[in-house]
Amino acid sequence: MRADRLIRVLLVLQSRSTVTAAELADDLEVSIATARRDLAALSSAGVPVYPQRGRGGGWSLVGGARTNLTGLTEPEATALFALIGQIHGVPGEAATAIRKLVQALPSTFRSGAERAIGSTVRDDAPWGAVHQGPPETVAELQAAIAAESAVVISYADRGPVGLTPLGVAARGGTWYLLASRDAGEPRLYRADRIRDVRRSGRAAVRPAGFDLTKAWAAAVARVEELRGVVSARALVHAHAVAALGRAFGAQMTPMGAAADGRVRVELRAQSAEALAEQVAGWSAAAEVVEPAEVRSAIAALGARLVSTYG
The missing domain is CATH 1.10.10.10 (Winged helix-like DNA-binding domain superfamily/Winged helix DNA-binding domain)
Incomplete structure (x- = not known):
């Protein structure tokens, strides 16, 4: 119209x-x-x-003459667009509308809003427990990123630590802060374990050419590497392969059909015991065939269950 x-x-x-x-x-x-x-x-x-x-x-x-039609202040505009950045699966029409809204902001507000939207990535692959929504610290971190400010966080039971916040990301419903310390390699911090966030008053200097999506992918790869120290080969009934893949995520690799019609897969975890615990619930659909270390861990787990539950 x-x-x-x-x-x-x-x-x-x-x-x-x-x-x-x-x-x-x-x-x-x-x-x-x-x-x-x-x-x-x-x-x-x-x-x-x-x-x-x-x-x-x-x-x-x-x-x-240029006016702010909505009457939003700069912190309000940044908070609004940070919230938009947290929304999962924004459809094409909404994405177009968001771009138009950003362009409608006064130029002095626009760069902060763009940084707020660009400070977030979403990743639906499973890691850990699924939470209902982002912790309050996520919005505070996004606002600091939009303002190009370094932060001091109190993380879990550790003392305060100064960081350069680079982005926030959600994986499997859990939110993380990607940040660097003393210009070192970016690391991941669980947002729900951050007890307090405050701006340090120091400007945050991002690495030249920093790309949040690529940095997040690299951080995920490092974590997956740590999580996949021990591997096992298993035979899985074809109907259960997709569900098992969703449960193990990047820690499962299909390896083709077996002679008996089942599917050969490789499963990985940080230890034989952890792998045994994860695969034990799949015993009706999956059989670990090697190594003996993981089979023994599964057998020991089964013996404990029998001892406890008869």
Whole structure:
């Protein structure tokens, strides 16, 4: 609808000092001729919009007037877009709307909002317990990242530690802070174990060319490496392979069909005992065939169950 588009034109004008018809056409995904007609229509309707001719010219609001339509303060705008960054599975239409909202913010607010949205990654692969939502510390960390501020956190039962926050991420419903200490390699901190967050007053300096998605993937790979020290080969009934894969995540690798129709897989965990505990509940569908260390751990677990429950 044209009325909706004219409002979008006004939002763009209020967020920038000057905009050309070509830039407006690109933002609104219309032709340059349509953008020019919309600008002229606003002017005819009494909106104080005027063109500036020549090099560096374009369309502006009279006096460079730009307003914050919502009345949001900068901290409120940052908090809002940090919350948007926590939402899982934003569909295409919503993503487009979010981009338009960011562009409608005053330029002094816009960079912080963009950093808040870009400070979060979502990863649905399973790790640990599933929580209902992000802890309160996640929003505080996102706000610090948006403000490009270093932080001091109190983590679990440890003393305060100074960090450069690089991003927050959720995996299997659990939230993590990705941060570096003394310009070292980024590490993961469980957000629900962070007791307190405060800004240190020092600027946070990110590594040149830092990419949150790549850094998160590298951190996940390091954790998976630590979690997969011990491996075992197992035979799994075909109907259970997908469910077992969801339970083990990256710690299961299918290895093809076995002669008896079952599927050969490799399972990994941080110890033989941990692997035994994870696979014991799958005994009706999965049989560990090697190594003997893991089979013995499963047998010992079974003996304890029999001893306890008869």
